[in-house]
Amino acid sequence: MELTMHRKKKLIKARKPAARKFVMAYHLMLLPGIILLILFNFLPMFGIIMAFQDFVPARGFLHSTWVGLAHFQYMFSLPDSFQIFRNTIVIAGGKIIFGTLVPIIFALLLNEIRVKWFKQTVQTIVYLPNFLSWVVLGAVFTMILANEGMVNQFLGIFGIQPISFLASNTWFQPIMIITDVWKGYGYATIIYLAAMTSINPDLYESAALDGANRWQNMIHITLPAIMPMVILVATLSLGNILSAGFDQIYNLYNPIVYPTGDIIDTYVYRFGLRGAQYSFGAAVGLLKSVISLVLIVISYKLAKKFAHYTLF
Amino acid sequence: MVRSKSLGSRLVTILIYALMILAAFLSLAPLVNTIAISFSSGTAAASGSVNFIPVQFSWQSYAKIIADHAFWQAFGVSVMRVLVGGSLSLVLTVLMAFPLSRSQEQFPARNIYMWVLIFAMLFSGGMIPTYMVVYKLGLINSFWSLVLPGAVNIWNVILMMNFFKGIPNALEEAAVIDGASPLQILLKIYLPLAIPSLATITLFTVVGYWNDFFSGLIYINDQTKIPLQTYLQQLSIQAQNLTMMSKEEIMALARVSSLSLNSAKILVSMIPILLIYPLMQRFLVKGLVLGAVKE
Numbered sequence: 273m274e275l276t277m278h279r280k281k282k283l284i285k286a287r288k289p290a291a292r293k294f295v296m297a298y299h300l301m302l303l304p305g306i307i308l309l310i311l312f313n314f315l316p317m318f319g320i321i322m323a324f325q326d327f328v329p330a331r332g333f334l335h336s337t338w339v340g341l342a343h344f345q346y347m348f349s350l351p352d353s354f355q356i357f358r359n360t361i362v363i364a365g366g367k368i369i370f371g372t373l374v375p376i377i378f379a380l381l382l383n384e385i386r387v388k389w390f391k392q393t394v395q396t397i398v399y400l401p402n403f404l405s406w407v408v409l410g411a412v413f414t415m416i417l418a419n420e421g422m423v424n425q426f427l428g429i430f431g432i433q434p435i436s437f438l439a440s441n442t443w444f445q446p447i448m449i450i451t452d453v454w455k456g457y458g459y460a461t462i463i464y465l466a467a468m469t470s471i472n473p474d475l476y477e478s479a480a481l482d483g484a485n486r487w488q489n490m491i492h493i494t495l496p497a498i499m500p501m502v503i504l505v506a507t508l509s510l511g512n513i514l515s516a517g518f519d520q521i522y523n524l525y526n527p528i529v530y531p532t533g534d535i536i537d538t539y540v541y542r543f544g545l546r547g548a549q550y551s552f553g554a555a556v557g558l559l560k561s562v563i564s565l566v567l568i569v570i571s572y573k574l575a576k577k578f579a580h581y582t583l584f
Numbered sequence: 585m586v587r588s589k590s591l592g593s594r595l596v597t598i599l600i601y602a603l604m605i606l607a608a609f610l611s612l613a614p615l616v617n618t619i620a621i622s623f624s625s626g627t628a629a630a631s632g633s634v635n636f637i638p639v640q641f642s643w644q645s646y647a648k649i650i651a652d653h654a655f656w657q658a659f660g661v662s663v664m665r666v667l668v669g670g671s672l673s674l675v676l677t678v679l680m681a682f683p684l685s686r687s688q689e690q691f692p693a694r695n696i697y698m699w700v701l702i703f704a705m706l707f708s709g710g711m712i713p714t715y716m717v718v719y720k721l722g723l724i725n726s727f728w729s730l731v732l733p734g735a736v737n738i739w740n741v742i743l744m745m746n747f748f749k750g751i752p753n754a755l756e757e758a759a760v761i762d763g764a765s766p767l768q769i770l771l772k773i774y775l776p777l778a779i780p781s782l783a784t785i786t787l788f789t790v791v792g793y794w795n796d797f798f799s800g801l802i803y804i805n806d807q808t809k810i811p812l813q814t815y816l817q818q819l820s821i822q823a824q825n826l827t828m829m830s831k832e833e834i835m836a837l838a839r840v841s842s843l844s845l846n847s848a849k850i851l852v853s854m855i856p857i858l859l860i861y862p863l864m865q866r867f868l869v870k871g872l873v874l875g876a877v878k879e
Contacts, residue, residue, distance in 0.1 A: 294690065294691075294766050295690075295692070295693070297683075297765065297766040297767065298682075298683035298686065298691045298693075298766065299683075299693070301679040301680065301682060301683050301766070301767075301770075302679070302680055302683050302684075302697055304676055304679065305676045305677075305679065305680040305736045305741075306680075306697075306700070308676070308732060308735055308736045309700070309701075309704050309736055311717070311721070311732070312714065312717065312718075312732065312733040312734075312736075313704040313708065313709070314704065315709075315717045316708065316709025316710070316713040316714040316716075316717050317707065317708070317709040317713070318709075318713075319709050319712075319713030319714070319716050319717055320709055320710070320713055322712070322713060322716065327716075329716065329719065332720070333716075378607065381600050381603060381604065382604060384597070384600050385600065385601070385604065390601075390604070393608070394604045394605075394607065394608050396865060397608040397611050397612060398607055398608060398611045400611060400612075400861065401611055403791050403795075403857050403861055404795070404854065404857065405794075405795030405796075405797065405813050406795075407795070407797045407813045407814075407816050407817045408795075408813075408816065408850050408853060408854060409614075410817075411816065411819075411846060411847075411850055412614045412615070412617070412618050412850065413614065415617070415618070415621065415843060415847070416614055416617060418632070419632075420630075420631065420632025421632060422613070422617050422635055424632075425632060425635065454610065454611070458611070485593075486593065486596065511706075518798070519797070519798065523817065540710070540711055540712065541711060544711070544712045545711065545712060545715060545802060550712050550716070553711070553712045554710060554712040554713055557709075557710030557711055557712055557713070558710060560710070561707055561708055561710055565706055565707050568706050569706070
């Protein structure tokens, strides 16, 4: 032990001149990426000061009038604000809950299948929608959920009158949750299935000797084995509670469902950017960023505590 | 394996197979429906009689696309964006991940860079300040506004970094003794070992650039420069720009718009993704798991 330590120290010493040259190279390798981060991640952070100004693009960040917290006060005085935060949390929360549960159940069931090619084919097919854009899927779901679309045709068989799913404040939120889970569950399924392959087969054999049935195996062996991964995925998704999915909602909503479908990001886009209320939009965005940051830090702490996960 | 073959157990097995087939069906049904609509006549599509088989089969929509200049222009912008943005992003990711995978001893500034990255990942200036920066940099209506803002994906950098960390140090030490430079070590030792991670990141980057419509929506006003997804989005969302419409008016508009032509455009836009997906699929599970499962 001592010897190896000694040798290690000696090695480091011997390498020192080379190491300094290496450090310079490391800085240079990082430089282009860091420049882009400064331009497109850190400069916008300084741009947040516009949330405390009456920002006029022509005057820029330095010469616009300061208004303090006026935009935040205005935001809290609007009746819409409460509704928009509520919509965001309901939609994002539903996505987190069902986006966690569905892949667990699906992976447990798929894991029961012994025919390898069948298992892989199903896995590949359910993962496919993950790679399609919400622009594409928005158009596809608009067709399928239309009054004369496939879903209403199917419901018609049972004598149900056509439902305008995407123009209904009852249906819009559930549809957002269902379609998002539909698109995304293949991804988590693959991760869980991979975790399942690393379970020691001896466990199942000794369970079989004890007379355990399939259901008991699932609950007492497979599920506990993937639990750390489940906790990890679930806690990390907590940071998304205020990101209900701009791409999806923007491509599926319309003025009729604003009362239930409008989320923070779509609101900021419509009023802040398109409506040119830049400072007000930035203020709403800032509130979102700050709350998200707090939640992400909490969720990483939770992930560290319960799943012993560290990011770096 | 001892496995009871009772009637009940067999029924459960059949049920599970049925459920899996149903899930696969549900994943594909919307796409099959779109394919069927794209090959149907416009009137059949609008009447809602098309499910999984084209009604009044016609190539017309595809024939129209071939002659559609705006569509191919947007397609070209997207291809350029994927090629330029994808290679830039990949190079940047590898170049950043390698130094960060060194130990504190080898690279003392590592942790400072790491905190900078983590902070940039967890906190953002938000939509509007980012837009203003792009605007002030003079990138509005520039191709580079579609490439540069998203070129550094910190999540990918961390995924790659974690992979590099898993490569035994002995390999590098041997190369150092032979007088290799850091860049040579990265290119000749680390990269060839990182193929599964590289493939995963390439797939995600390409798909990310191809699927993004938002940059095109806010940064590009010139119709000849918009990427394909923004072009498609304009086609299908036109109805929503007219605020305050009744339910009936929206439905009427949806009926008038050419469903089968739009479906065909959507399908053509998916071709690059459908081509690259099976190629990358075999690396995907490996790369994904490497990124997610970390001690």
